[in-house]
Every structure is written in structure tokens, then in C-alpha cells.
Amino acid sequence: MATALEKFQDLLRQLFQFDCADLDFGIYRILNYKRKQVEEFITHRLPQIVDEAFQAYAEAEREKLWQEIESKQREIRQAFGEQAFDQQGQLQLAFRETPLGSEYLALQKRKEQYQVSEDLKTRVYNDLYNFFSRYYEDGDFIAKRRYGRHETYAIPYSGEEVVLHWATKDQYYIKTGERFKNYRFTVQGYTVAFELRNATTEQNNNRGNKRYFVLASDDPVVWDAATKTLSVFFEYRPLTDGEQEDYGRTEQQKPQDKLNEKAAQDILKQVQEKVQDPTLKALLENQTERNEQSLLMKHLTRFTRRNTSDFFIHKDLRGFLRRELGFFIKSECLLLDELLAQDGNLTHQHIQRARVVRDIGHKIIDFLAQVEDFQKRLFEKKKFVIRTEYCITIDRVPEALWDEVLRNEKQLAEWQELYAVNPQPTKEFLRQHPKLVVDTRHFSDDFKWRLLEHFDDLDDALDGVLIKSENFQVLNLLLEKYRGKVKCIYIDPPYNTGSD
Numbered sequence: 001m002a003t004a005l006e007k008f009q010d011l012l013r014q015l016f017q018f019d020c021a022d023l024d025f026g027i028y029r030i031l032n033y034k035r036k037q038v039e040e041f042i043t044h045r046l047p048q049i050v051d052e053a054f055q056a057y058a059e060a061e062r063e064k065l066w067q068e069i070e071s072k073q074r075e076i077r078q079a080f081g082e083q084a085f086d087q088q089g090q091l092q093l094a095f096r097e098t099p100l101g102s103e104y105l106a107l108q109k110r111k112e113q114y115q116v117s118e119d120l121k122t123r124v125y126n127d128l129y130n131f132f133s134r135y136y137e138d139g140d141f142i143a144k145r146r147y148g149r150h151e152t153y154a155i156p157y158s159g160e161e162v163v164l165h166w167a168t169k170d171q172y173y174i175k176t177g178e179r180f181k182n183y184r185f186t187v188q189g190y191t192v193a194f195e196l197r198n199a200t201t202e203q204n205n206n207r208g209n210k211r212y213f214v215l216a217s218d219d220p221v222v223w224d225a226a227t228k229t230l231s232v233f234f235e236y237r238p239l240t241d242g243e244q245e246d247y248g249r250t251e252q253q254k255p256q257d258k259l260n261e262k263a264a265q266d267i268l269k270q271v272q273e274k275v276q277d278p279t280l281k282a283l284l285e286n287q288t289e290r291n292e293q294s295l296l297m298k299h300l301t302r303f304t305r306r307n308t309s310d311f312f313i314h315k316d317l318r319g320f321l322r323r324e325l326g327f328f329i330k331s332e333c334l335l336l337d338e339l340l341a342q343d344g345n346l347t348h349q350h351i352q353r354a355r356v357v358r359d360i361g362h363k364i365i366d367f368l369a370q371v372e373d374f375q376k377r378l379f380e381k382k383k384f385v386i387r388t389e390y391c392i393t394i395d396r397v398p399e400a401l402w403d404e405v406l407r408n409e410k411q412l413a414e415w416q417e418l419y420a421v422n423p424q425p426t427k428e429f430l431r432q433h434p435k436l437v438v439d440t441r442h443f444s445d446d447f448k449w450r451l452l453e454h455f456d457d458l459d460d461a462l463d464g465v466l467i468k469s470e471n472f473q474v475l476n477l478l479l480e481k482y483r484g485k486v487k488c489i490y491i492d493p494p495y496n497t498g499s500d
Contacts, residue, residue: 004125005047011129012042015136015368049363050121053356065107072104120353127357131328132364135321143171143312143320146327154327170320171312172379172472183303187283187295190228194303197233211236212256213304214243215263221270230275232267260300267296313376318369325361329354383473389441390452395434396461398454401447402427410442 076084076095084095095101135142144167145154155165184193197216216233223230239247239255247258271281284296293301314320333354397405405411412423415436423429430436440448455461467474 004122004129008125008129009042009046011133011136012046012364015132046360049360050124050356053359054121054352069104069107072100072107076100076104124353124356124360127328127333127353128360128364130332131325131357131361135324143168143314146324146331168312170316171314172376174311174313174379183299185299188279190230190280190283192284192296192299193229193231194299195231195233196236198235198237211238212247212259213263214239214259215266221267221274223271223275230271230280232263234263256304257301260297260304264294264296264300313379314372315376317372318365321365321368322362325358325365329358333357379472382476383469387441389439390448391437391439392451393434394430394436394438397438397451399427401451402430404443404447405438406430408442411438414439414442 073085076091079100080095080098084092086092091101091104096105134146135144145156155163157163182193182195184191186192213234213236216235220233221230222233247255247262249255268281268284271277271284275281284294286295287293334350394402394405406425406427412425415421415423419433419436421433421436438451440451443451452458467477469477
């Protein structure tokens with residue numbers, strides 16, 4: 001049975017994507033080089049920090065107790081004289097039953113017995129585990145504001161008459177599409193690699209049949225004994241009619257989850273037949289702490305979601321988690337009913353526990369925020385325009401450049417494909433087809449600049465702009481130029497539905 005500390009250490013390894021050696025974006029590249037230091041922090045430094053935090057508060061409390069004891073000694077001497085204490089400084093028996101004597105002895109007992117119990121440390125680790133796990137899901141942080149111990153959600157509200165709120169309000173939405181990154185993880189000297197052998201996607205934003213990750217039908221598992229590497233191959237494609245019947249969506253389970261379960265069974269069977277290494281099979285079948293999934297299922301789920309899921313970058317993860325930690329401490333650590341029902345010593349222990357949870361939580365939040373802030377800076381960084389091309393009708397192209405246009409075979413082939421015409425390499429043909437479009441991507445930069453220099457006001461001549469970019473970057477690019485000039489925006493129209 002894992003201890004509270006071990007559970008929390010396992011969660012931290014998941015927060016830092018510690019078991020995925022192939023994450024190659026953002027600060028995770030740096031973390032791969034700093035893996036030993038991070039493991040040192042999780043395994044050794046974290047328990048030390050908790051002990052040091054408790055020790056610091058314990059020393060402060062002992063100092064406070066000494067001051068209270070000295071103050072009580074002065075009160076007893078003023079009331080009963082110097083004879084109240086013997087030569088060793090102990091309170092005489094005759095004065096121990098008095099109210100002042102009883103208070104003095106109670107303070108002495110607290111000083112002697114004061115120490116941090118293991119139970120209190122366990123509660124701290126459980127508090128930290130409960131806090132961080134509620135905001136972490138499938139490799140990303142979910143910004144759901146919790147208010148009470150029963151996980152009641154709250155939204156920021158400052159007295160406005162109407163508030164518009166959405167769950168990801170303080171985050172950047174990153175639409176990944178299909179990235180198709182290969183994925184690998186290591187476990188006790190073994191490497192398991194998931195690779196795509198075949199992948200098909202919808203073309204030109206067509207909404208075709210949904211695609212899934214399916215274990216490759218031909219030799220899906222390959223074992224390399226020399227490097228102790230198990231390669232597992234997948235296809236990304238629509239389901240066949242038979243697969244649709246077997247793995248179609250139900251209320252209880254999504255098709256990809258069913259396919260992952262089937263893939264896990266087939267992989268383990270292949271491992272048993274091909275690898276003949278019981279250690280690897282046992283490791284893959286071993287259940288992880290979270291969700292009681294096997295190690296193989298955990299990574300299969302992460303692989304399939306990672307390649308197709310959208311994710312978010314928080315604009316201020318440090319501020320968000322620190323505010324949430326404050327709510328958590330007030331609603332989960334410092335329960336008012338418990339504080340009012342207990343004596344002063346136990347109340348102080350609860351306060352001490354809350355302080356340690358806050359201090360350790362802040363250190364971990366600061367580390368996580370470095371990861372998130374690094375990704376945010378990469379995302380917000382202004383991107384370069386890689387290429388700019390122009391489409392210009394032939395009647396706007398100077399006749400001095402027509403010969404070069406007619407000699408460009410790629411341009412002529414494009415006209416034939418787009419306009420179903422049979423281009424003739426003559427200027428008369430161009431005069432008869434003045435709306436044929438010259439696309440500068442088929443020409444050299446020298447031709448493009450000689451063409452553009454014929455326009456006195458290029459911006460005024462352009463009657464349309466098409467930009468291929470990530471949404472956030474292109475909107476920032478267009479914002480100033482077109483501010484206040486757009487009357488209507490049609491977002492994400494339904495393409496190819498048959499009822500356009």
C-alpha cells in the first residue's frame with residue numbers, strides 16, 4: 001500500500017510528464033536534460049522541505065512557549081515569592097494545585113511533548129495530493145474554480161449586473177489537429193515505442209468519416225532484444241463496418257477507449273509470444289496508482305489523446321493555482337467547525353498544517369508555472385511571415401511581363417486544371433482571357449518584385465487577403481489594420497454538409 005508521500009510523489013511525476021522521454025516541446029526539452037535534478041527534488045528534497053517547514057514552525061512555537069513559561073514564572077513569583085521554586089527551578093508541591101501553578105505545569109507539559117506527529121505530515125501530503133490532482137487531467141491543467149470541500153464550482157464575480165463566464169476564460173485554446181508524433185516511454189530499462197505506420201486524414205477541411213488509432217494488422221509488434229525496445233505500430237483510419245459494429249460508440253464508452261483496450265490485450269499476447277520476457281509483460285500489466293489502469297493502458301490512452309486532442313495554455317497559472325490554494329486551505333484544511341470544537345493546542349496544529357500546505361504548495365506551483373509560462377511565451381511570440389504570394393489577373397499584369405508568363409509551364413498547367421482551357425503560348429490568347437490569374441508562387445522572386453513595382457498603391461489594389469496561420473497569430477496581425485472595418489464575421493461554416 002503506497003504511503004501518502006509516495007502517492008504525492010507519483011502525482012508530481014505525472015505533472016512533470018516524467019515518464020515520457022520523448023516530449024519535445026517547450027520547457028520539456030529542458031526538463032529532459034534536468035531529469036536527475038527533478039527526480040532528486042521529488043524523491044529527496046520534498047520530504048526534507050516538509051520536515052524543515054514543520055521544524056521551523058516547531059522552533060517558533062517552542063520559543064513562544066518559553067516566553068509564556070517565563071511570563072507565568074514571573075506571575076507565580078509575584079504572587080507567592082521566590083520560595084515557590086526550588087533550587088532546580090521546579091515548582092514546589094505546595095503551589096502546584098493553585099490556578100497559576102496548574103497553568104504553569106500545563107505549559108511545561110506542552111513544551112516537553114511538542115513535536116510534529118507523522119499523522120500530521122500524512123495529512124499534509126494528502127492535502128497536497130488532493131489539491132493538485134483535482135486540477136490535473138490527461139496531461140493538462142483544468143481551470144475549474146473550486147469553492148468548497150464538496151467541489152462546488154465558483155466563478156469570479158465583482159458585483160456586475162451580468163457576467164459572461166466560460167470554463168477556459170483565462171486560457172489560450174490550442175487546436176492541434178492531428179500531430180502524429182511518435183511516442184515512447186521507459187520502464188526499468190525497457191523502452192516501449194508507439195509508431196504510426198499508416199495515417200489518413202480528411203482533406204481540405206472535408207468532414208468525412210471519423211478516424212481512430214487501430215493496431216496495425218500486419219506484424220504490429222516488433223521486439224529488439226539488443227536495445228530492449230518494444231515497437232508497436234498503429235494505423236489511423238476510419239473503422240470498417242465490422243469494426244464499427246464491434247467498437248461503435250456507447251453511452252458507457254467511446255470507440256477509441258474500446259480500441260485501446262483491445263490493442264492492450266493484443267500487445268500483451270504478442271509480448272508473451274515474441275518477447276518471452278516475463279518481466280516486461282509484468283511491468284506492462286502492472287496497475288498505476290491513478291484510475292487503476294495498467295501501465296500499458298495508461299500510455300495507450302495518452303498516446304491516442306495526445307495526437308488528436310486540443311489543449312490549453314493558462315495565461316497566469318501561478319496566480320490561478322495560488323488563489324485556488326487559498327480557497328482550498330480555508331475550506332479543506334481550516335474547517336471552522338473542527339477549529340471551534342478543539343482546544344488551543346490542536347487548533348495550533350491545524351494552523352501549522354495549513355501553513356506547511358501553503359508553503360510547499362507555493363514551491364510546487366512556482367515550478368509548474370515555469371513550465372506553463374515558458375509555453376505561453378512561445379505561443380505569444382510574434383511569428384514570422386514565412387512567405388507572401390500574390391494572385392493577379394492577367395489584365396493587371398504589364399504586357400512587358402507576358403512573355404515570361406507564357407513560358408512558365410507550371411502556370412499554364414494550373415490554368416488548364418482550374419479553368420478547363422487549353423492555354424496557347426500567345427499574347428492574343430491572354431487578351432482573349434483577361435481574367436486568368438497569375439500566381440506568383442510559380443515564379444521567381446525577381447519576377448514577383450518586378451510585377452509588384454508596377455502598382456502605385458498595392459494595398460488599394462488588393463481586393464482580397466487569404467492568410468494561412470494559427471488563429472491567434474493571424475488575428476493579432478490583422479487587428480490594427482482592420483479594426484472597425486469589419487461588418488460581419490462568419491465563423492466556422494459547415495462545409496460539405498449537402499445543405500449549404
